[in-house]
Amino acid sequence: MGKQVKTIGVLTSGGDAPGMNAAVRAVVRTGISKGLNVVGVRRGYNGLINGDLIDMSLRSVSDIIHRGGTMLYTARCDEFRYESGLQKATQTCIDHGIDGVVVIGGDGSFRGARDLSLRGIPCVGIPGTIDNDIACTDYTIGYDTAMNTAMEMIDKCRDTAQSHDRCLVVEVMGRRCGDIALNTGIACGATSIVVPEVPFDMQKDCLERIQKDLTRGKRHFIIIVAEGYGKVEEIAQQVGDFTGITARALVLGHVQRGGNPSVRDRVMASEMGHYAIEKLLCNGIGNRVIALKDSKIVDFDILEALEQKKEFNMELYRIAHEISI
Ligand code: ADP
Numbered sequence: 309m310g311k312q313v314k315t316i317g318v319l320t321s322g323g324d325a326p327g328m329n330a331a332v333r334a335v336v337r338t339g340i341s342k343g344l345n346v347v348g349v350r351r352g353y354n355g356l357i358n359g360d361l362i363d364m365s366l367r368s369v370s371d372i373i374h375r376g377g378t379m380l381y382t383a384r385c386d387e388f389r390y391e392s393g394l395q396k397a398t399q400t401c402i403d404h405g406i407d408g409v410v411v412i413g414g415d416g417s418f419r420g421a422r423d424l425s426l427r428g429i430p431c432v433g434i435p436g437t438i439d440n441d442i443a444c445t446d447y448t449i450g451y452d453t454a455m456n457t458a459m460e461m462i463d464k465c466r467d468t469a470q471s472h473d474r475c476l477v478v479e480v481m482g483r484r485c486g487d488i489a490l491n492t493g494i495a496c497g498a499t500s501i502v503v504p505e506v507p508f509d510m511q512k513d514c515l516e517r518i519q520k521d522l523t524r525g526k527r528h529f530i531i532i533v534a535e536g537y538g539k540v541e542e543i544a545q546q547v548g549d550f551t552g553i554t555a556r557a558l559v560l561g562h563v564q565r566g567g568n569p570s571v572r573d574r575v576m577a578s579e580m581g582h583y584a585i586e587k588l589l590c591n592g593i594g595n596r597v598i599a600l601k602d603s604k605i606v607d608f609d610i611l612e613a614l615e616q617k618k619e620f621n622m623e624l625y626r627i628a629h630e631i632s633i
Contacts, residue, residue, distance in 0.1 A: 313430070313592050315345040316585070317361070317406045319380060321352035321413035321420065324565055325438045325450025326376040327573030328412055333369040334581025335410045335434075340366055342589060347406060351381045352413070353388035353420055356397035361404060373574055376453070376566045382413070388420055398427045408588040410581070412436040412449070415614065418597055422610040430594025432584045433610060436577075438565055441485035443616035444608050445599035449580065451488070452572040454481065454564045458492045461560055466496065466530060475518065475529040475555040477544040481564045482534050486620060488564070489534035494628045499529045501628055502543070504536035505620035514543070515550040517633070522551060529553075579605055 318335045320328045332348070339346040346364040349355035362368075372379050387393035401409070401424075408430045411421040414437040421431035435442045438454035458480045469476040482488040486503025493501035499521065500514045508514075518529055531547070533540050540557035547555040569577070580598045583605050587596050596607045608616075 311407065311592055313344065313408045313588055315347060315405045316408040316410060316588060317347045317349045317356070317401070318364070318410045319349035319352055319355060319412070320378040320382040320436065321411060321417035322382065322384065323414065323437060324377050324382050325436045325448070326453035326565075326567055326569035327449035327577040328378040328382070328436050329372040329375050330569060330574045330577035331412050331434050331436060331449055331581040332378065332380060333373055334578040335585060336364045336369045337366060338582045338585040342585060344585070347404065348380050349409070351383040351385075352417070353385040353393070353397060354383050356400050357385065357387055357393050359400050359403075361400075374568050376568055394423055394427065397424060398429060401429045408432070408592070408594060410434060410584045410588070414439070414448070415442055418610050418614060421597075422595060422614070425595035425610065430588060430592055432587050432594055432607075433597035434580045434584055435597070435599065438488070439482045439485050440487040441483055441618060442613075443618040444597060444613035445601065447576060447600040449573055449577045450565075450569070453567060453570045455488055455491050455495070456570055457564050457567055458488060458560055459495045461563060462492060462496045462530065462532070465558060466528075469528040469530065473527040473553060475531065475544070475547050475551070475553055477531045477533060477540045477547065477555060477557045479533045479535060479538065479540045479557075479559040481560070482536060484536040485618065486534040486536065489532050490621065490625055490628065493532035494624070496530055496532065497632070498532040498628075499632055500531045501625070502531065502533040502537045503620070503625070504534055506622075506625060508537070510543070510546060515546065518547060518551050518553075522553070576600065583607070
């Protein structure tokens with residue numbers, strides 16, 4: 309059992325994701341309702357190093373549940389990876405009586421949370437990234453909104469692809485993870501879905517499929533490519549050369565990180581934020597990360613969580629392949 313927690317900090321770190329605000333709100337409101345003081349730490353670990361802190365009240369998190377981005381700002385902080393940065397951050401916590409920190413971010417941010425926990429400041433991580441690339445959890449906050457945004461954007465472009473008999477090769481986000489590509493690919497009726505997790509045979513899985521479809525009368529095509537695979541220009545060029553149809557490459561980019569969070573992201577963020585406080589209060593030890601496993605909220609030791617290997621949904625990938633003929 310760790311020491312009694314009275315004051316906690318909350319920060320968002322790494323890339324922003326829709327739903328981070330909902331998580332901050334849940335952390336603040338749960339914390340205060342359980343008698344804790346809650347301090348907002350601004351711009352990720354930079355705020356701990358520089359003492360950039362704000363007192364949070366019930367009202368300070370009003371009107372944010374529906375907003376994308378993060379009211380606490382977020383950043384990457386190289387200094388925190390080194391002994392000097394870690395030392396300054398630990399000292400800030402000691403100086404301000406912060407005896408627990410909730411870290412909302414991705415894998416990198418959890419490594420920082422583990423380091424801080426080892427320094428005697430208990431930390432609990434909440435998975436916040438649009439990429440869904442954290443192995444220990446089936447779901448990360450922001451993922452649902454990002455997929456819906458990508459789907460809407462692709463639907464809009466599809467109108468032009470259809471009107472002009474074109475092939476559209478679209479890159480969606482996800483870093484090394486193909487989950488956004490797989491799901492938006494299915495949702496948009498893509499002819500081919502290209503992800504880093506599965507070997508891709510350009511000739512067989514794409515060019516010959518399009519050629520065959522052309523002989524059946526299909527005139528427009530969507531190919532979805534995960535960020536971790538890239539090469540959309542190259543794919544578009546090959547499609548054009550092989551089939552004779554006009555192919556255009558499009559990188560959707562940061563539009564997928566913004567916007568109002570979906571219902572799922574708001575609810576998941578609220579549940580995880582609430583659970584994180586309960587976790588900090590029940591053991592005061594920290595070094596835990598919150599996760600969704602088989603539709604249940606659970607938690608893992610951060611080190612164990614970071615050692616897990618992310619599994620790709622091959623069954624869904626096979627279904628996508630089969631129904632896209
Ligand atoms: P994400 O949390 O989305 O994976 P990053 O990988 O950029 O994003 O990590 C966010 C921040 O977490 C970094 O800027 C750094 O402050 C901290 N961090 C990342 N990796 C480590 C590490 N190995 N050790 C300590 N802190 C880290």
